[in-house]
Amino acid sequence: MLDALTVAVSVAALALAAWCGFAAYRDQPTKDWHFIGMAVVTFLVLAQLVVGIVQLVRGEKAEEGTTIFVAYLLGALCAVPIAGFMSLAERTRWGSATVAAGAVVLAVLEVRLFDIWTVG
Amino acid sequence: MTGTTETTEPATARTRLVTGPGMLLVWLYGVMSVGAASRSVYEISAKFDEAPLAYTLSAVAAVVYVFITYTLVRGGETARRAALVCCAAELAGVLVVGTWTLVAPSAFPDSTVWSQFGYGYVFIPVLLPLSGIWWLRRSRTA
16 A cells, blocks of 8 residues: 555656646746646645554554654655745746656655665 | 835845745755755764764755755845855865765765765755856846
8 A cells, every 4th residue: 555655656746747847848837737736746645644654553664764754754745835835936937847846856755765664 | 215125125135046046946955954954863863873974974964955045045145155155165075075985985884965976866966066056156146
């Protein structure tokens, strides 16, 4: 369940990065549709946070430790919303570029989360 | 009255550094700040004895990132100059630490943020100060 969500968030984050990157390329600010996309990605990360904590409560262990695991889950949750707010303050292509960078950061965090959780 | 508002109110007279590309830059510096700071707090509190040099250098990197983020958000000519100096220090730090980790890997049982020129962070640590210096030089006010 957690691994499936990690893959889903990674794919969604990369799609968001491509989409907002395309908007930046076309010299456009973020629009309503982009914010709906950010909301979808954030919802997936929230689901991942809940599932991750439930797994921990059930007694499963993250390979690299609980502290790091939870810290990365929280960091992943914040990345896209903060970039989204910054794009509201910067209504140019650079706002879109910031959201694209935020989504890439999220994808990197997901790769790390996979390593942190998985034994081996 | 209307003509003098700019000079009487320093807050509006300050050069805004967080516009256009500056927004992307402040986001990346913010990410590196959070990443380096949380990493070094964890490493220093949990396992400082394993690699004291590496963890201290990571903490230094964190301080530099946090300070540059702050100056970028604050804006103004003084902050711009301070940020410029710090970007240069950051670049020097990345180059020195990066070379150091390659020449004497035995001194580093664990990696730092700036190990191998920031390899662990997709080389962002070496690219960030370069784009920072470019942006800060460009936004110098006339």
